[in-house]
Amino acid sequence: MSAPNRATLWGRVLVDELSKGGLEAVCISPGSRSTPLTVAFAEHEGIDVYSHLDERSAAFFALGRARRTGEPTALVCTSGTAAANFHPAVMEADRARVPLLVLTADRPHELRDSGANQTIDQVKLYGDAVRWYAELPDPEADERKVRSLRTTAARALAETTGVEPGPAHLNCPFRKPLEPLEVPDADPDSFAETLAGRGRDGAFVETAAGERTLANDQYRPLVRALEDAGRPLIVAGPADPADLTELEPAAVVAVAERVGAPILADPLSGLRFGPHLGDDPGDGPVYGGYDAYVDELPEPDVVVRVGASPTSKPLRHALRDADALQFLLDPAGGWREATFTATDLFAAAPGDVFEGLRERLEAEAGANSTGGETEAEWLAAFDDAERRHWEIRDEALEADTLESEPFEGAILADVFTHAPDPATVFVSNSMPIRDADRFARPRAADLTVLANRGASGIDGIASTALGAGSATDEPLVLVTGDLAFFHDSNGLLAVDRCGVDATIVLLDNDGGGIFHKLPIEGFEPPFTDQFKTPHGLEFESLAEFHNLEFERVAPADFADAYRDSLERAGTQVLAVDFDSEASHRRRDALEERVRDGIRDGGE
Amino acid sequence: MSAPNRATLWGRVLVDELSKGGLEAVCISPGSRSTPLTVAFAEHEGIDVYSHLDERSAAFFALGRARRTGEPTALVCTSGTAAANFHPAVMEADRARVPLLVLTADRPHELRDSGANQTIDQVKLYGDAVRWYAELPDPEADERKVRSLRTTAARALAETTGVEPGPAHLNCPFRKPLEPLEVPDADPDSFAETLAGRGRDGAFVETAAGERTLANDQYRPLVRALEDAGRPLIVAGPADPADLTELEPAAVVAVAERVGAPILADPLSGLRFGPHLGDDPGDGPVYGGYDAYVDELPEPDVVVRVGASPTSKPLRHALRDADALQFLLDPAGGWREATFTATDLFAAAPGDVFEGLRERLEAEAGANSTGGETEAEWLAAFDDAERRHWEIRDEALEADTLESEPFEGAILADVFTHAPDPATVFVSNSMPIRDADRFARPRAADLTVLANRGASGIDGIASTALGAGSATDEPLVLVTGDLAFFHDSNGLLAVDRCGVDATIVLLDNDGGGIFHKLPIEGFEPPFTDQFKTPHGLEFESLAEFHNLEFERVAPADFADAYRDSLERAGTQVLAVDFDSEASHRRRDALEERVRDGIRDGGE
Secondary structure, three states: OOOOOHHHHHHHHHHHHHHHOOOOEEEEOOOOOOHHHHHHHHHOOOOEEEEOOOHHHHHHHHHHHHHHHOOOEEEEEOOOHHHHHOHHHHHHHHHHOOOEEEEEEEOOHHHOOOOOOOOOOOOOOOHHHOOEEEEOOOOOOOHHHHHHHHHHHHHHHHHHOOOOOOEEEEEEEOOOOOOOOOOHHHOOHHHHHHHOOOOOOOOOOOOOOOOOOOOHHHHHHHHHHHHHOOOEEEEEOOOOHHHHHHOOHHHHHHHHHHHOOOEEEOOOOOOOEOOOOOOOOOOOOEEOOHHHOHHHOOOOOEEEEEOOOOOOHHHHHHHHHOOOEEEEEOOOOOOOOOOOOOOEEEOOOHHHHHHHHHHHHHHHHHHOOOOOOOOHHHHHHHHHHHHHHHHHHHHHHOHHHHHHOOOHHHHHHHHHHOOOOOEEEEEOOOHHHHHHHHHOOOEOOOEEEEOOOOOOOOOOHHHHHHHHHOOOOOOEEEEEEHHHHHHOHHHHHHHHHOOOOOEEEEEEOOOOHHHHHOHHHHOOOOHHHHHHOOOOOOHHHHHHHOOOEEEEOOHHHHHHHHHHHHHOOOOEEEEEEOOHHHHHHHHHHHHHHHHHHHHHHHO | OOOOOHHHHHHHHHHHHHHHOOOOEEEEOOOOOOHHHHHHHHHOOOOEEEEOOOHHHHHHHHHHHHHHHOOOEEEEEOOOHHHHHOHHHHHHHHHHOOOEEEEEEEOOHHHOOOOOOOOOOOOOOOHHHOOEEEEOOOOOOOHHHHHHHHHHHHHHHHHHOOOOOOEEEEEEEOOOOOOOOOOHHHOOHHHHHHHOOOOOOOOOOOOOOOOOOOOHHHHHHHHHHHHHOOOEEEEEOOOOHHHHHHOOHHHHHHHHHHHOOOEEEOOOOOOOEOOOOOOOOOOOOEEOOHHHOHHHOOOOOEEEEEOOOOOOHHHHHHHHHOOOEEEEEEOOOOOOOOOOOOOEEEEOOHHHHHHHHHHHHHHHHHHOOOOOOOOHHHHHHHHHHHHHHHHHHHHHHOHHHHHHOOOHHHHHHHHHHOOOOOEEEEEOOOHHHHHHHHHOOOEOOOEEEEOOOOOOOOOOHHHHHHHHHOOOOOOEEEEEEHHHHHHOHHHHHHHHHOOOOOEEEEEEOOOOHHHHHOHHHHOOOOHHHHHHOOOOOOHHHHHHHOOOEEEEOOHHHHHHHHHHHHHOOOOEEEEEEOOHHHHHHHHHHHHHHHHHHHHHHHO
């Protein structure tokens, strides 16, 4: 490895080290100060480079890719406000535990607060939202400094995938020349070996990262509680990327079946869809319709929770109100339980804990043939409610009904029912993820369902979806509302620039439909002007601007148009118009019918 | 003042106090947690409310308005990543000293890092970029707390316009109900007087903010230096909003004429345009063409500098290389001089210093009739160079020449020559501001020329311009390149939602033309893919998406189309296509001709 000057050398060593450490993709926005990084990434053959014009969208694209793969994606920008545009995605990466390596170019140290152009204070720019922050020294062709550079790069990458994965930030000052121009005094031949790394595959410093596993006696309270439980429940909330790869659904199912516990599986849990499921809903052990009925069923007495806080508010409230032992399994020991009802926190990898539980429960069952204390009607109540829920949903989805009473949940139902196997489905925040939670029926298909539930913003949605799609050959579906679609309109450029195809389902209710669910609906003004904010935008011209096919589809025709789009190449926007207020009323009415059905069934 | 519950009370008192303190405008993005603030702003009659769907654009709009008026604009967003979307504009406000009051709604304290939805760490979110950060306590109908709320609100507003104006951040936690629903125990009638404020006009705590003025003996070194100078120079860099209102051009001109100093006036200085100018360039005392010739003229021996670092790189380098006493006048005592050549920092309001200088120089001149030591050829060299510069520019602008050799600078020349009097002209970063610096000829018209030169990003450009336009009835012109236009495409929504009309001049060279000025141009790849980044976007459909008129104009026809647009209502996008490489060569050739002319003239 040689270089014509210090900055170029610095860039090349840094990028080489990141590649050796396993980095496979980077998102780059154009800029001058970042030239040494950009040039080094562009000339490195082992790293895919995605070019983005808007740093905010770039960061969400990188987030999406890292979320889909569980592997870090890097980000590069120039100095100044460019770096601040990364901030929303960095926050989401923090809360959602997505590995992201942020490389911000900076001007040399002495120019800070000097009045120099495009110079801001980038030191610890993202505060506590990053797992690690470091600032590189001035580039120098010096053996010790190059060793420190390789070590720092290896560490930054490792920090993104530590016990709690997340973003890391390297601030990288560079001085001119930034381009690969020859400068005579920069010859580093005297330490060619350090320059080239270790002369082996892998990082300059390899990381062997231990996993947190429970000792035998630490399992005991959980095993005992489950054995003694009359109404045990497993709740799987939204999964982090690490959970998705680490948590083996078969182990969870085995434990659930052994103790007679329903698994309430968030659409983002990695458990609602997959070959571990039976063909008919209500056959257990995975339930998906709980949002509509959980508050009508008996309380659990023992709850095992994995993942983040569930999307379903009725479920969160049911857990809050239950008089139960609640075990929270979290690989990073995060206290992610905002109703403050957890009684026991297990800081260990959930996949490992479920494996351990399975073994121990089997061993105990062998020694003691009673097989648990589960109340007979406990599982039956869930089976019955789940069956009623999907029956009533299916009636609402019939073509005649949909034509006279269109509602947004029907589209989410179709999206999941007709998604190809396998597929990646990205669901926007606000109403789409809530409707996915309610109306996406468990399926044996291999669906990877993703959303930005770390901070639950409606920013960066298209970019995150396209980033996720960039990492897989599976069909990609994005379901978004009109406000989120508008918010990240710039993200659509990645369809063309990054070569990602998608079926984009646009639920267009002309504003913030979710506000109809809130008491503010009753206060007019300011409800329409400041909350619902109808905008009247015609997204067809936006699609044209980005060279996307655009089709306006009636709710009753959606399923056909959707299947058709999934069979075609290119990116189609399927826009379905709704009146959000009417849709909201129909959603409420459906829930009421499920509740009535359960009450009648119980009488 | 009464309220149905604590959150509503809190919102109403806060907004009432801000209004009493002088706040006149707020930009609001829809969200639920911010409901108490949004409702209170919407129901307050004394504050203009601008509704925005994208928080990033909202923040730049607020920045633009505050930049144009010099008065604080408030921002409201919900909790979560929304607040991070404000970050780029907060950084620009910090560096550019623009008063901005950021109100971020937050979830209650106990939910932080609890796994609760849409909850991030918003404490000190913008780091050192704000002049003041405070967190409000939980709302309570308690007299002492309401007094603290009024005091905190009054202070936050005052902090935005302190010695160094800039952003302030109030983080505002709210708990449910967020809407104006009746809650029985919230009756605050017992302290109606505190609730209503002081029963007087104005803030709860009025601020009498003293100005930094120099004592007589502090003037002495500057007065002596100017009297003794052989080649005195006044350099006016980009002005802060406070400078624009405080610095009286007549005082600067009087000092310049008294001591025989040319004033090199950045287009953003507030001095290049205005009635203080004579009708012919080169008649002094204000010079605008220096970028092309300053490095060909003699060095100054005394320099007085106001404003931020000049846009012109040749000027910055000439100042760096001069063997001169350099006096830096800065109202906030900021050390904004990135070449480290300032010898004396005067922490005092420049307008006040120039008034003081005028008086003292007149008094000294009365006592001592020599009238300064200025070298005879010093001013003549500037006059001559300035005249040649505009002659050569005018030749290049002739219709025939433009048709065969179009170049981007010609558009900037036209924009300023044909701008109505008065007008507000907002110029994007990257090439437009540099071409404005070179080709905008000093005029006696009242042009307010603005740009985001604090951090010099290409983000938020359209929003900042429209925000500036929202504060004035003058015609608004925005000059932007295609990358900046794309970056803030969402900002165009403000044309419709906020009712601001503009003439948008879009210099479309399909990518980052500025990179042709840098050595990276010689490295292909990655020059085109990662730096120039041509995108092929057809902005006509983007204009259609936002209901803007769109016209593609040839460079030679631009002046007519521009004047026509300025006479029409509505917002027109005038797109002028350029080949950035050819345009760059022509710009270089023009500069070379000016240099040659000066050298020939000097021989």
